[in-house]
Amino acid sequence: MRKNIKFFLALTLFVSSTTLTFAQETTNSTAKTFGGRDQYRTWSVGIHGGALTPVVLIGGSDDYTNWDANFGYGISLNKQVAHAFSLQLNAVFGTLSGNNADAPGGRIGDYRSFDTQIGFGIDLRGVANVATIDFLKRENALNFNISTGMGTLAYAPSYINQANALVDWKGRAGSSGDKDFIKSVYIPVGVGAKFKVSEVVSFNIGYTMNFLDADNLDATYGKENSKDKFSYTHAGLEFALGSKTKPNLTWANPVATMYDELKDSTLREDVNKLKDRTTKAEQDVQDLKKDSDGDGVADHLDKCPNTPAGTKVDGSGCALVIPQAKAQ
Template identity: 55%
Template sequence: MNYSTLKKGLAVSFVAAIGVTTLASAQTDSTATSSSAKTFGGRGQFRTWSVGVNGGVLSPFLAIGGSNDFSNEDVNLGYGVFVKKQLGNAFGIQANLFRGKVSGTNKDEPNGTQFGTTSFKTSIGYAADISGVVNVATVDFLRRANSVNFFITAGYGLVAYAPKVTYADGSVVDWKGHAGDDRNNKYVKEAYIPVGAGVKFKVSDRVAFNLGYTMHFIDSDNFDGVYAKGTTKDKFSYGYAGLEFSLGSKNKPDLEWVNPLAIMYDELKDPSLRQEVEALKTRVTNVEKSVEDLKKDSDGDGVSDQFDKCPGTPAGTAVDGSGCPLPVPVAAAPVSNLTGFETIQFEFNSSVLKTDSYPTLDKLSSVLRENGGKALVKGYASSEGTAAYNLKLSKDRANSVKTYLVNSGVNASQVTTKGFGEANPIASNDTEEGRIQNRRVETSRN
């Protein structure tokens, strides 16, 4: 094959690919829409599998230089396939398989020979490796969608090859079918380490055009059939172009081409999220206002204005939990027989007092402080959970009421608590409405 013609053909292909991908990039930028993917939503939101084919030039020389058993390279074609799993925006695992031939000569050496050889041609039966692929500079601060990705690769593999060497005297030794210790294997098999780099152009939502260069470092000195330098290892390179096809649902974006910044921007600008934030701000404002209202006590009777049913009581007047003056002492005797204060309700699986129970508890506290006597606090629970757990929960609820009364000035000895668990329901536990009523504390005075 004419080397100059090959180079021109590759150059033309490269320029054409750049033109196509530039147009695709412009279309991608102008028609980009918000992605349905969410930050930290997992790989399931994306397409992560792809397959590809490639072809290119195999050479016994490396771009980084180094020693070689032959002074001149020949140009040979190689071809391969691969499967890739994208694990993240910037990293994937790729399985590669390729074949081809690598050859070289000593035509520029004196007498056209070196180490007693004039040329070699090595057939690669297969070269298979697993490599990590790292995308470089995948986060784009200027555009929503990337159309060009640079990548580097490194991995570990196994190559099966058969060298054919021509010596200075014209004799030819072909290792194919004569490899191995018993000289009866078709190929020599050695481990190798592939290290490479390349650039990838997004042609469409499903197709990418790849250009790459990989150096293969073989763990032996017989790839070219010459044991010339005992401590050196042979190597070869593969410059290629190819196509990659993304697999999976068309409704999902390709993880490799996703810009994480665009996802975060779309999520922060989501109208429903902004509505939730605004609603939360309103709720916080209302809570803050309620707290301030709870603190305000204009007449100084110990009952906040929000619950004070008798505002403006004179200073020093004894009031009940509603802020109204207590009955005169002559009415105390009947009061001592009061029973049946309102029921205190609780949230599911909670023993925390709700604010709407404070007026009832303040009233009971006022009666106990002014008239003495004792109160019985009975806690109950709905039927969710185990009986043992519900018994403990009912006791906790009763104790929450006692704690409130004691903190308001009632002597602890005046309050007796008891938990009944799921017993004595006042409504059916088969409905949520009934269970809500059963999550309660009943207080009575005797």
């Protein structure tokens, strides 16, 4: 386990040092409400570490009386699809263990304790931000999320029997019985919180319950139709990828963006100019309709202005000449 901790710390130091410069930068958002995803950073990579335990908060049957909390670690790749939803590819590694020290004789059946190495757990999840907009502040800096998906877990269980001998499944797994790791489908269900450090860096905490479609994660077959499960409590850092000139879609606040657009001075200036043009056009129409002498012909077409009232005029506004009748 010490080797795993050193690897995780080295990975954390490397990623942190390569992104430290970007973490201090601030981005002046030029995003528009209907500008699309291209105006944002939507990809990010994360690292995390924490405690792996062979139990979950909602309870259920356990094959051992005691469980241990072991170090686990992992990485993630996140694609922000919208400000409130993302797809996440996640990988976790570590160890699970427990024992029957509290049972009579320190064992249940042939089992005293177990130790399971997780070769890898890889899953694809949908992550929904259930509280993504802070209406009281101009800038969103805290997201609460829930997630679920499906993945594959590769694990190598072993146990200590009643004779204190190690029984290891390595080299006996797989359909041909010559593999080191058993593979099974699992479903992760998680909750978490994400704290904004900058447009590039966020600090994440979370808890994930993982439900396995198998009953030998702890090297023990328990009750009929029972399935094993394990949990992962973790904290880590997430680093946004992409252009430094773009804001992070994770922290996008559509309400604030729309407000910015409505309050933008350039937009107000354009609206005022449009109002002026509309007013001028309306005045021009009224001028075109003006008929000062009331003869029914607009002034700009009237060739004989100031025609006396009641005079019959032609199309150019001039008085009609009525021929006199010839005497008999």
